[in-house]
Amino acid sequence: MGYKSKKEEKAVLSGLGLILRKGDLTxxxxxxxxxxxxxxxxxxxxxxPLKGSVAxxxxxxxxxxxxxxxRKISLVLTxxxxxxxxxxxxxVSLGRFPYTxxxxxxxxxxxxxxxxxxxxxxxxxxxxxxxxxxxxxxxQKIMIARALVQDTEMIFLDEPTAHLDLPNRIEIFxxxxxxxxxxxxxxxxxxxxxxxxxxxxxxxxxxTNENTIQSGLPEDLVLNGQLEKAFSRESLEFDYxxxxxxxxxxxxxxxxxxxxxxxxxxxxxxALERKGFKVVEEAYLRIDISGSPDAPEWTTNKDNKTYKTIxxxxxxx
Amino acid sequence: xxxxxxGGLKWQSLLLLTVxxxxxxxxxxxxxxxxxxxxxxxxxxxxxxxxxxAWEAIxxxxxxxxxxxxxxxxxxxxxxxxxxxxxxxxxxAGPSVLGITAGASLGVAAVMLAAGxxxxxxxxxxxxxxxxxxxxxxxxxxxxxxxxxxxxISFRIKDNVVMLIVGIMVxxxxxxxxxxxxxxxxxxxxxxxxxWTFGSLGGVTNQQLGALSLIVVSGIVFxxxxxxxxxxxLLGENYAQSMGLNxxxxxxxxIAVTSILAGAITGFCGPIGFVxxxxxxLTRSFLNTSDHRLLIPSCVLVGxxxxxxxxxxxxxxxxxxxxxxxxxxxxxGSPIVIWIIxxxxxxxxxx
Numbered sequence: 001m002g003y004k005s006k007k008e009e010k011a012v013l014s015g016l017g018l019i020l021r022k023g024d025l026t027x028x029x030x031x032x033x034x035x036x037x038x039x040x041x042x043x044x045x046x047x048x049p050l051k052g053s054v055a056x057x058x059x060x061x062x063x064x065x066x067x068x069x070x071r072k073i074s075l076v077l078t079x080x081x082x083x084x085x086x087x088x089x090x091x092v093s094l095g096r097f098p099y100t101x102x103x104x105x106x107x108x109x110x111x112x113x114x115x116x117x118x119x120x121x122x123x124x125x126x127x128x129x130x131x132x133x134x135x136x137x138x139x140q141k142i143m144i145a146r147a148l149v150q151d152t153e154m155i156f157l158d159e160p161t162a163h164l165d166l167p168n169r170i171e172i173f174x175x176x177x178x179x180x181x182x183x184x185x186x187x188x189x190x191x192x193x194x195x196x197x198x199x200x201x202x203x204x205x206x207x208t209n210e211n212t213i214q215s216g217l218p219e220d221l222v223l224n225g226q227l228e229k230a231f232s233r234e235s236l237e238f239d240y241x242x243x244x245x246x247x248x249x250x251x252x253x254x255x256x257x258x259x260x261x262x263x264x265x266x267x268x269x270x271a272l273e274r275k276g277f278k279v280v281e282e283a284y285l286r287i288d289i290s291g292s293p294d295a296p297e298w299t300t301n302k303d304n305k306t307y308k309t310i311x312x313x314x315x316x317x
Numbered sequence: 318x319x320x321x322x323x324g325g326l327k328w329q330s331l332l333l334l335t336v337x338x339x340x341x342x343x344x345x346x347x348x349x350x351x352x353x354x355x356x357x358x359x360x361x362x363x364x365x366x367x368x369x370x371a372w373e374a375i376x377x378x379x380x381x382x383x384x385x386x387x388x389x390x391x392x393x394x395x396x397x398x399x400x401x402x403x404x405x406x407x408x409x410a411g412p413s414v415l416g417i418t419a420g421a422s423l424g425v426a427a428v429m430l431a432a433g434x435x436x437x438x439x440x441x442x443x444x445x446x447x448x449x450x451x452x453x454x455x456x457x458x459x460x461x462x463x464x465x466x467x468x469x470i471s472f473r474i475k476d477n478v479v480m481l482i483v484g485i486m487v488x489x490x491x492x493x494x495x496x497x498x499x500x501x502x503x504x505x506x507x508x509x510x511x512x513w514t515f516g517s518l519g520g521v522t523n524q525q526l527g528a529l530s531l532i533v534v535s536g537i538v539f540x541x542x543x544x545x546x547x548x549x550x551l552l553g554e555n556y557a558q559s560m561g562l563n564x565x566x567x568x569x570x571x572i573a574v575t576s577i578l579a580g581a582i583t584g585f586c587g588p589i590g591f592v593x594x595x596x597x598x599l600t601r602s603f604l605n606t607s608d609h610r611l612l613i614p615s616c617v618l619v620g621x622x623x624x625x626x627x628x629x630x631x632x633x634x635x636x637x638x639x640x641x642x643x644x645x646x647x648x649x650g651s652p653i654v655i656w657i658i659x660x661x662x663x664x665x666x667x668x
Contacts, residue, residue, distance in 0.1 A: 044559060046555070046558060046559075066558070066561045066562075066563060067561040068561075069561065070559065070560050070561025071561075073559065074559060074560075075555065075556065075559035077553075077555055077556065083551040083552070083607045085601060085605065085606060085607035086551065086606070086607050086608070087606075090606075090607075090608060091552075094548060094549055094551075094552065094560070095560070097545070097549050097560040097561065097562070098560055098561045100545070102542060102545055103544070103545065103610065104544070104545040104548065104610070130605075150560065
């Protein structure tokens, strides 16, 4: 399946030549207001491209009827306003809309597909519960199950994790990754969460500062500096080791060296950097971490005292 | 294997509602300013002679059409309200929000206020068939005019909530025209018009009842054919569109059906408020579902029950007085809705 898009709109996004492949989880990554939703709206034919064309299987999008398109692309949105009065099962079964008769009666194969989708997404437990009683994360999984039931080659998700906490975000990304790999679907997901996109995406569509999109493997985009450019701000710098942005440390109080086990060193370093210290290999000021991993102790050469917590250490350094 | 939540309990609820509707229907026929024994009432209804022509006339020519009208009014306005609430995803929407009722009022005002002293409501009623039909035709034309304006605007607007606001504004304009008209009319003419706005279930004759039934029944059947569309609209327009629903066409169909239902009822019985907004909420709370395949028949039943109840109360059993039904629907219904909202708290989660 090939899938190309060229779009231009009052300096929203232009000069795109993108291809979406089956079996890939593609993340559309960009800052807020960079045109991610506009692109998804264009790809799903809600909005017409100002220039260029979108094609599925080398057939232009305009030649598909709305019914045909509903069997090619399913959609999951950020909206929280699902009707609370439906049960999880009833909502998921709405996904069969393009296939059922005028009454919406479900056949045996429809029911099996619904069961399968709810099993995949881990939502079987919510089948008889009302949507209003579910948490945001559970509701979003139900919406993903609904998209699965629509049985399309492509699933587009517009910021599906925007309202969710970290464990729910990880779960949903993981779920989508598995779906893309196991069921050979093309999944496109827009997000502004860089860490999740970097760790889960098979391919990244990165909205750059030049209002176009760079496509590539996440790792390639990190190493060639595109990612840093896309998100760059005056006050931020990209940390190539951790793959995240951090505030540029302007002036630092003092240099400090830390010796000890890796894990403890990492967290001590993060606390010290937040306080304005620069951590280096060798320095006049030194901190030694000793003791067992359950009960670590911090000793500094400033006052030669030993502290039981980082908090106590910071107060006295 | 998880089964779809079984309909067992829901079908029982439907049965319960049907029994309630039949009982209230009989009660409504049995009660009135003239006392008629129960067994004679039943016999008259079964087509047997009881040897009292006055009683037969009262039951068959006055009370029976009146009760059937009550059920039709309740059913039509409730189903119209249900569709509007789903289409606009707004709990305050009802058949009157799009200016349909206001348009019908404009038509009636045009007949009553402009025709001058010759054609006041009383003289129109005395004109029998032709005159009543005149009011009905006028109100339907009024409703249709507003509808055409609204549909015209709806081609340009994609957003249903904006559409709702446009509808409310058009209704306001229509009401303003009526009130200017009233301002320049004679007091007697205004009185006739105001009497009409009180609403009445008793003005529908047996001949008109056939036409009204045909319109209402076909409107409700048509709505039932739209139930899958309405279900998908619950998810919002974006999702509905992504599932292959033609939003514009669905919207035009839904608005058209509602207008015909509400326009016909308003023409025959006056602008009856409250039922269209309240019954869908009552029904959703009662059945705890948003599935229209179940909600539409339930709304028909609950709407019928509520209107029969209001009709019984408006006739003040045991007295000669008849109160305006419009006041009763609001007075009885509003506390029920407040009670349901406070008790169930699931009103808002339906949208």
